Amino acid sequence: MQRQKIGILGATGMVGQRFIQLLENHPWFEIVWLAASDRSSGKPYGEAVKWKLDTAIPARIAGMPVSPATPEGAPRIIFAALDADIAREMEPKFAAAGCAVISNSSAFRMQADVPLVIPEVNADHLALLEEQSWRKQSGGYIVTNPNCSAIGLVLALKPLEERFGIESIFVTTMQAISGAGYPGVASLDILGNVVPYIKNEEEKLQEETLRLLGSLKGKLVEPLGASISAHCNRVAVEDGHTESVSVKLRKKASREELLAAWREFAPLRGQDLPTAPAQPVEFVAAEDRPQPRLDRMRGNGMASTVGRLRPCSLFDWKFTVLSHNTIRGAAGAALLNAELLVKLGKLEPATVTV
Numbered sequence: 001m002q003r004q005k006i007g008i009l010g011a012t013g014m015v016g017q018r019f020i021q022l023l024e025n026h027p028w029f030e031i032v033w034l035a036a037s038d039r040s041s042g043k044p045y046g047e048a049v050k051w052k053l054d055t056a057i058p059a060r061i062a063g064m065p066v067s068p069a070t071p072e073g074a075p076r077i078i079f080a081a082l083d084a085d086i087a088r089e090m091e092p093k094f095a096a097a098g099c100a101v102i103s104n105s106s107a108f109r110m111q112a113d114v115p116l117v118i119p120e121v122n123a124d125h126l127a128l129l130e131e132q133s134w135r136k137q138s139g140g141y142i143v144t145n146p147n148c149s150a151i152g153l154v155l156a157l158k159p160l161e162e163r164f165g166i167e168s169i170f171v172t173t174m175q176a177i178s179g180a181g182y183p184g185v186a187s188l189d190i191l192g193n194v195v196p197y198i199k200n201e202e203e204k205l206q207e208e209t210l211r212l213l214g215s216l217k218g219k220l221v222e223p224l225g226a227s228i229s230a231h232c233n234r235v236a237v238e239d240g241h242t243e244s245v246s247v248k249l250r251k252k253a254s255r256e257e258l259l260a261a262w263r264e265f266a267p268l269r270g271q272d273l274p275t276a277p278a279q280p281v282e283f284v285a286a287e288d289r290p291q292p293r294l295d296r297m298r299g300n301g302m303a304s305t306v307g308r309l310r311p312c313s314l315f316d317w318k319f320t321v322l323s324h325n326t327i328r329g330a331a332g333a334a335l336l337n338a339e340l341l342v343k344l345g346k347l348e349p350a351t352v353t354v
């Protein structure tokens with residue numbers, strides 16, 4: 001099978017680097033175009049980037065030039081990892097030029113006709129992309145993946161919502177510093193410290209969770225009718241967001257029933273998507289797990305790990321969730337969205353725009 005040509009917008013950032021790492025040997029996609037800000041444009045990638053991953057920059061990529069961030073000459077499939085303000089201005093230009101923009105950014109996640117998707121949770125919401133004016137005019141569109149804390153949480157909640165219904169959710173996050181990009185949070189602010197504030201994060205986690213667990217009604221997503229309250233904190237962890245969760249269910253369920261719901265949750269089984277984890281929600285029985293350093297790479301960084309399941313004296317059950325914020329929470333999430341779009345016939349063979 002010939003690999004489809006793809007480009008990465010924001011290729012030098014934390015998420016952009018993860019895209020390169022995950023795509024380098026991907027069986028379906030081939031990186032042919034990298035773009036970033038004017039600061040990087042024109043330089044070889046290896047010179048423009050401050051590479052922060054623990055695998056080497058692929059030699060082929062290090063020598064590639066960084067292109068200007070414009071649709072001219074870009075391939076038709078674009079993985080985008082731009083700050084929200086820049087994405088808001090730039091992603092529509094690529095979609096209008098006929099590109100499929102597979103975005104990580106929050107800029108369009110809550111726009112009614114833009115799918116906000118986790119393939120295991122709400123693949124049917126992808127139908128919304130057909131409503132976009134870009135799709136109708138040029139064939140281009142924008143599809144988004146959620147906030148990095150929302151992804152791990154929603155993967156753990158979806159099997160419970162399906163079987164028992166959810167009435168209330170209370171969640172407290174402990175988010176890794178890589179979530180703030182590079183250079184991100186100053187070392188003097190985070191070393192030996194916890195920062196109980198991440199701008200806009202609680203609002204995004206609450207809104208996106210209910211939209212992801214919501215139902216597609218005609219051309220609109222009706223959010224899940226549950227109450228939710230989130231507290232978000234930045235902690236001195238490199239990668240991996242940890243979340244303490246309490247849930248009130250609509251139907252009483254035993255511990256064994258919750259464990260079975262997570263164990264049997266395999267909505268993508270049989271689809272052979274290269275990035276999909278075999279077990280999207282992994283339960284770890286040890287009393288002191290999950291932990292970011294020990295559990296973030298489960299399912300190649302694509303699983304949501306759940307542990308410490310116990311009764312909650314305020315709600316019904318409480319537990320801990322952990323997921324890798326730049327893999328499952330960002331680049332891996334977008335890649336899985338793209339793989340699903342290929343399966344659905346919505347990513348056409350690569351040609352060059354304008």
Ligand SMILES: NC(=O)C1=CN([C@@H]2O[C@H](COP(=O)(O)OP(=O)(O)OC[C@H]3O[C@@H](n4cnc5c(N)ncnc54)[C@H](OP(=O)(O)O)[C@@H]3O)[C@@H](O)[C@H]2O)C=CC1
Pocket residue numbers: 009010011012013014015016035036037038039040041069081082083084086087104105106146147148178179180181182325326329330
């Ligand atoms: N880190 C995480 O865990 C997660 C991040 N996200 C989202 O992904 C996006 C990227 O995040 P992250 O990688 O952490 O951010 P970084 O700050 O690390 O990277 C930003 C990227 O955008 C590029 N850029 C900046 N300005 C422009 C411009 N004017 N035109 C074109 N490119 C530009 C930068 O290029 P240059 O190097 O040239 O400045 C760089 O490649 C954000 O929307 C973020 O919210 C989503 C989920 C998780």
Ligand SMILES: N[C@@H](CC(=O)OP(=O)(O)O)C(=O)O
Pocket residue numbers: 084104105106146147148175176178179180198201204325
């Ligand atoms: N704000 C998240 C990362 C992020 O970029 O989220 P979003 O994609 O919703 O902007 C964090 O700090 O960990």
